[in-house]
Amino acid sequence: xxxxxxxEDLNIYSLDGIDRYVYSxxxxxxxxxxxxxxxxxxxxxxxxGNAGCPVNRGRLCPRGRSLWQANSRADRLxxxxxxxxxxxxxxxxxxxxxxxxxNRIRRxxxxxxxxxxxxxxxxxxxxxxxxxxxxxxxxxxxTHHVDASARLCTASAEWSLIENFGCExxxxxxxxxxxxxxxxxFGHNPQATNTILFERVLEHRGINRGxxxxxxxxxxxxxxxxxxxxxxxxxxxxxxxxxxxxxxxxNGWIDREFIESHTIGYQNLSSTAAWYPPEAVQEITGVPAxxxxxxxxxxxxxxxxxxxxxxxxxxxxxATAAASLVNAMHLITGKIGKPGSxxxxxxxxxxxxxxxxxxxxxxYPGFRNCNNPGHLEEIASLWNVDTSTLPVGxxxxxxxxxxxxxxxxxxxxxxTSASPAxxxxxxxxxxxxxxxxxxxxxxxxxxxxxxxxxxxxxxxxWGEKEGTMTSAERRVNLLRQAVPPPFGxxxxxxxxxxxxxxxxxxxxxxHPLIAYSTPEEAFNEWRRVSWGQPCxxxxxxxxxxxxxxxxxxxxxxxxxxxxxxLYADGHFSTGVDDAESYGRDIMTGRQQTRSEFEKIKAxxxxxxxxxxxxxxxxxxxxxxPFLLSTSKPGYQAEDGAEATYPSELQTxxxxxxxxxxxDDAWRHGIAPGDLVRLSSRRGNVCLAVHVSAAVQPxxxxxxxxxxxxxxxxxxxxxxxxxxxxxxKQPMFKHTACKLEKVNSQDGGDSSGQYSTVADSxxxxx
Amino acid sequence: MANIRQLLTLIANSAERATxxxxxxxxxxxxxxxxxxxxxxxxxxxxQQCSLDGAExxxxxxxxxxxxEIIYRCAEEIQELTGMLPRCLxxxxxxxxxxxxxxxxxxxKRLLYRMxxxxxxxxxxxxxxxxxxxxxxxx
Numbered sequence: 062x063x064x065x066x067x068x069e070d071l072n073i074y075s076l077d078g079i080d081r082y083v084y085s086x087x088x089x090x091x092x093x094x095x096x097x098x099x100x101x102x103x104x105x106x107x108x109x110g111n112a113g114c115p116v117n118r119g120r121l122c123p124r125g126r127s128l129w130q131a132n133s134r135a136d137r138l139x140x141x142x143x144x145x146x147x148x149x150x151x152x153x154x155x156x157x158x159x160x161x162x163x164n165r166i167r168r169x170x171x172x173x174x175x176x177x178x179x180x181x182x183x184x185x186x187x188x189x190x191x192x193x194x195x196x197x198x199x200x201x202x203x204t205h206h207v208d209a210s211a212r213l214c215t216a217s218a219e220w221s222l223i224e225n226f227g228c229e230x231x232x233x234x235x236x237x238x239x240x241x242x243x244x245x246x247f248g249h250n251p252q253a254t255n256t257i258l259f260e261r262v263l264e265h266r267g268i269n270r271g272x273x274x275x276x277x278x279x280x281x282x283x284x285x286x287x288x289x290x291x292x293x294x295x296x297x298x299x300x301x302x303x304x305x306x307x308x309x310x311x312n313g314w315i316d317r318e319f320i321e322s323h324t325i326g327y328q329n330l331s332s333t334a335a336w337y338p339p340e341a342v343q344e345i346t347g348v349p350a351x352x353x354x355x356x357x358x359x360x361x362x363x364x365x366x367x368x369x370x371x372x373x374x375x376x377x378x379x380a381t382a383a384a385s386l387v388n389a390m391h392l393i394t395g396k397i398g399k400p401g402s403x404x405x406x407x408x409x410x411x412x413x414x415x416x417x418x419x420x421x422x423x424x425y426p427g428f429r430n431c432n433n434p435g436h437l438e439e440i441a442s443l444w445n446v447d448t449s450t451l452p453v454g455x456x457x458x459x460x461x462x463x464x465x466x467x468x469x470x471x472x473x474x475x476x477t478s479a480s481p482a483x484x485x486x487x488x489x490x491x492x493x494x495x496x497x498x499x500x501x502x503x504x505x506x507x508x509x510x511x512x513x514x515x516x517x518x519x520x521x522x523w524g525e526k527e528g529t530m531t532s533a534e535r536r537v538n539l540l541r542q543a544v545p546p547p548f549g550x551x552x553x554x555x556x557x558x559x560x561x562x563x564x565x566x567x568x569x570x571x572h573p574l575i576a577y578s579t580p581e582e583a584f585n586e587w588r589r590v591s592w593g594q595p596c597x598x599x600x601x602x603x604x605x606x607x608x609x610x611x612x613x614x615x616x617x618x619x620x621x622x623x624x625x626x627l628y629a630d631g632h633f634s635t636g637v638d639d640a641e642s643y644g645r646d647i648m649t650g651r652q653q654t655r656s657e658f659e660k661i662k663a664x665x666x667x668x669x670x671x672x673x674x675x676x677x678x679x680x681x682x683x684x685x686p687f688l689l690s691t692s693k694p695g696y697q698a699e700d701g702a703e704a705t706y707p708s709e710l711q712t713x714x715x716x717x718x719x720x721x722x723x724d725d726a727w728r729h730g731i732a733p734g735d736l737v738r739l740s741s742r743r744g745n746v747c748l749a750v751h752v753s754a755a756v757q758p759x760x761x762x763x764x765x766x767x768x769x770x771x772x773x774x775x776x777x778x779x780x781x782x783x784x785x786x787x788x789k790q791p792m793f794k795h796t797a798c799k800l801e802k803v804n805s806q807d808g809g810d811s812s813g814q815y816s817t818v819a820d821s822x823x824x825x826x
Numbered sequence: 827m828a829n830i831r832q833l834l835t836l837i838a839n840s841a842e843r844a845t846x847x848x849x850x851x852x853x854x855x856x857x858x859x860x861x862x863x864x865x866x867x868x869x870x871x872x873x874q875q876c877s878l879d880g881a882e883x884x885x886x887x888x889x890x891x892x893x894x895e896i897i898y899r900c901a902e903e904i905q906e907l908t909g910m911l912p913r914c915l916x917x918x919x920x921x922x923x924x925x926x927x928x929x930x931x932x933x934x935k936r937l938l939y940r941m942x943x944x945x946x947x948x949x950x951x952x953x954x955x956x957x958x959x960x961x962x963x964x965x
Binding site: 460461464648649650651652653654656657675782783784786 | 864865868869872888892895896899900902903906909910
C-alpha cells in the first residue's frame with residue numbers, strides 16, 4: 062500500500078504563464094519532497110509539488126512552498142569579499158580570492174602541516190559536492206579535521222544505527238507509515254517541523270485504525286493529535302525506554318525466535334531493564350505508570366510499529382544510548398525489516414545523509430571503516446593514491462575542532478554553506494574562536510559567519526546547479542538546474558574543482574586527483590566507489606533517478622529499482638570487515654578496537670546494548686533551577702544560515718520568546734509579554750514571555766534561531782556546549798538556567814531588537 | 827625509548843589534567859552517580875586495567891598491542907572530557923572526590939610508566955611509537 066492520494070500544492074508568481082517546469086526536490090529538510098521549479102525567462106517564478114513523487118504526492122509544506130523566494134533575495138552576494146588591511150570586507154575578483162585561498166593553504170601546509178586546516182560543511186550541498194570535498198580533504202590535503210553541520214542534527218541517529226546494526230541508514234521508510242498499526246513519534250514534533258510526513262501519518266491512522274503515541278517533554282501540537290502522550294522530564298529518555306522494554310519482556314511481547322537468530326546481547330538488556338518497573342520509571346521521568354503500561358501494550362500487541370525519532374532524542378544527554386534502546390525495542394519485538402515496522406530517524410538537513418554516504422564527515426566514502434586497514438586500502442586503490450597518505454581514524458568533530466582552535470592548533474577553517482556562528486552552542490565562545498582563525502566562508506548570503514570571515518566566496522544555490530541528495534529514507538533524488546546562477550556565481554563543486562586544480566593535487570601516477578568536471582561525471586565516479594557498499598548506488602543514473610522519482614539505496618544488480626527497507630533478511634552489517642565502525646563504549650564513548658569487536662562475534666547479528674539511566678550533565682540546581690530546551694518551529698532548520706533564507710519565512714520569525722509554565726510565571730510575578738532575563742553559565746538574554754501549560758513546570762522553551770540572526774538569535778548564547786559521549790552531537794535540549802523579570806530599559810527594547818548581554822564573569826571563550 | 831616514554835607521559839598528563847579540572851569544577855551535587863567525573867573514573871580505571879593486563883601479556887604482542895590501543899583511546903576521551911567539563915560544571919571543590927581522583931591518577935601514571943618499558947621491550951622503540959601514535963593505528 063502506498064500513499065495514493067494526490068494534492069498538487071503550488072506557489073507561483075507569474076502574470077503571463079510559465080516557460081517550463083524543471084524536475085527537483087525541496088532542499089529545506091530531509092523529507093525529500095518532489096517538486097518542479099517553475100521558470101519564467103531565466104528566473105525562478107515558483108514551485109509546484111510533484112504528484113508523481115511517492116514521498117509527498119504533490120504536497121508541499123510552508124517551507125517548501127516558499128524556498129524558491131530566497132533565490133531572488135536582494136541581499137545575495139554577487140562577488141567574493143576579502144578582508145582588507147583596514148579590517149573590512151571589500152569586493153574582490155574571483156582570481157584574487159582563489160589565489161589568496163590557495164596561497165594561504167599552501168603556506169599553512171608548508172609551515173604547520175595538514176592538521177592546522179579544518180573544514181566545516183553545511184547541510185544543503187549536493188552529494189557530488191560533498192564527495193569532491195571528501196576526496197580533496199583526505200587524499201589531497203590529508204587533514205583529519207573535517208566535520209559538517211550534520212553533527213548538530215544527525216550524528217546521534219548515525220551512531221545509534223552503527224552501534225546496533227553495524228552501519229547507518231534508516232531501516233524503515235516513508236512507505237512504512239502507511240502500514241504501521243502503531244506510530245510512535247519520539248522527540249519529534251512533525252506537526253511543526255515535518256507537516257507532509259505528519260499528514261501521511263494522520264491519513265493512514267484513520268485507514269488502519271492505528272494508534273499514535275507522542276513522546277515529548279512538551280505538550281506539542283503533534284501531541285494534541287495523539288492517542289497517547291508521554292511527557293518525560295528532560296534527559297530521562299534512557300529510563301523511559303528501559304521502562305517500555307521492561308514491560309515488553311515482562312508481558313512476553315517479544316519475538317524470541319528473532320532474538321535468538323538475529324541478535325546478540327539480549328540477556329544483558331533483560332537484566333538491566335528488570336530494574337525499571339513502571340513505578341521506578343515514573344519517579345525518574347514523571348511519566349505516570351499507567352501511561353507507560355498503555356504505550357508498551359500498544360507497541361507489544363501490535364503487528365507493526367514504527368518509531369519516528371527526532372531531535373528530542375538526538376539532541377539530549379545520552380542521545381545515542383536512548384536511540385540505541387529504541388533500536389533494541391524493535392529488535393526484541395522483531396519489528397524491523399517488515400512492512401510498517403522499524404526505527405525511522407527523520408532528522409537532519411537535506412544533504413546530511415549524502416554527506417555521510419560519501420565520507421564528507423566521519424567515515425570514509427561508502428561507510429568504509431576508517432580504522433579498518435582493508436577498507437583504507439580499498440579506497441586508496443579506487444582513488445589511486447598511496448594508502449599511507451590517507452588519514453586513519455575518525456575525523457575530528459566540530460566541538461573538538463573548536464578546542465583545537467582554542468589551543469592554537471587549527472589555524473584555518475573553511476566553512477561551506479553553514480553558519481557556525483549561529484548554529485553552534487555557546488555563541489560567544491564560538492564567535493571569539495572564529496575570530497582566531499583564517500576563516501573562509503562559502504555562502505549565497507551575508508550571515509553572522511561571513512561577517513567574521515577573511516574571505517567570502519558567494520555560491521550558486523538550489524535551482525541554480527545540478528546534483529543529487531539523499532533523503533532520510535535513503536532515497537536519492539535529482540535536483541536539476543533550472544536557471545543559471547545570478548552574477549555568474551559558481552557552484553560549490555566548481556569552486557572545489559578550481560581549488561583542486563590550483564593546488565595541483567595528483568594521484569600516484571601524476572594525473573589530476575580530480576579528473577571529472579561536471580556533477581554527472583562526479584556522480585558516475587561515486588557510483589564506482591559505492592559499489593558493494595551498504596549505500597551502493599552503482600545501479601543508479603541521473604535519468605533513472607528522475608524517471609522513478611528517486612531511488613532508495615542500495616541500488617545494484619540485486620536491487621535494480623532500489624531497496625524499500627533494510628534488514629528484511631535479518632542480516633546486519635556487523636561482520637568485522639562489513640562494519641562501518643568497531644563501535645564505541647556506549648557509556649564512556651571510548652572507541653573499541655578491532656580485537657574487541659572481533660571478540661563480540663556478532664557476524665551479521667544485530668548488537669543489543671544494555672544501558673542504565675545516568676543523571677545528565679548540566680543538571681539544574683538552586684542557582685540555575687530551570688531546564689532550558691530549544692527546538693525549531695516550522696520555519697526553521699538546524700543550520701542557522703537556513704533560517705535566514707526565504708523572505709516569507711523571515712517575516713514569520715521576527716522575534717524570539719520564551720515559553721514558561723503558568724505556575725512558574727505566577728511564582729515569579731510574570732505576565733504574558735513581560736520581558737525576562739534568562740541566564741546560564743555562558744551568557745544571558747532578554748526575551749518576551751509566552752505563558753503556556755505546554756511546557757512542564759521548571760522547564761523553559763526557546764526557538765532555536767528566531768528571525769534574523771543579527772542581534773536576535775539567542776538560544777545558543779545560553780546553550781551548554783557539551784555533547785553526547787558517543788556521537789559527539791551537542792545537547793541543545795538540556796541547559797540549566799535561571800530567569801528574572803526585568804524592566805524594558807534594563808535588557809531589551811520594545812522594538813523587538815533584543816540585545817544579548819555577555820556574561821561579565823564568563824570563564825571560557 | 828625516549829619517544830614512547832614521552833607519549834605515555836602525555837597520556838598520563840591528560841588524565842592528571844582531568845584531576846585538577848575535577849577539583850576546581852565539581853560540586854558534590856553534580857558528582858552524583860553519573861556525572862562526568864564518573865566517566866573520568868571509568869576511563870582511568872580502564873586504562874589501569876589495560877596496563878595490568880598489558881603486564882601479563884608481555885609475551886603476547888597482539889594482546890599487548892590491543893591493550894595499548896585501548897589505553898590510547900581512553901586517553902583521547904579523557905582529553906576531550908577535560909576540554910568540555912570546565913564549561914559544564916559549577917565551581918566548588920569536593921575534597922573527597924578530588925582525593926579519589928588524585929589517587930586514581932597516581933595509580934594510572936605508575937602503571938603506565940611500568941608499561942612503557944614492557945612495550946618497548948616487546949616491539950622495539952620504533953614500532954611501539956607507531957602503535958600508539960595518532961594516525962598510525964589500524965595500519
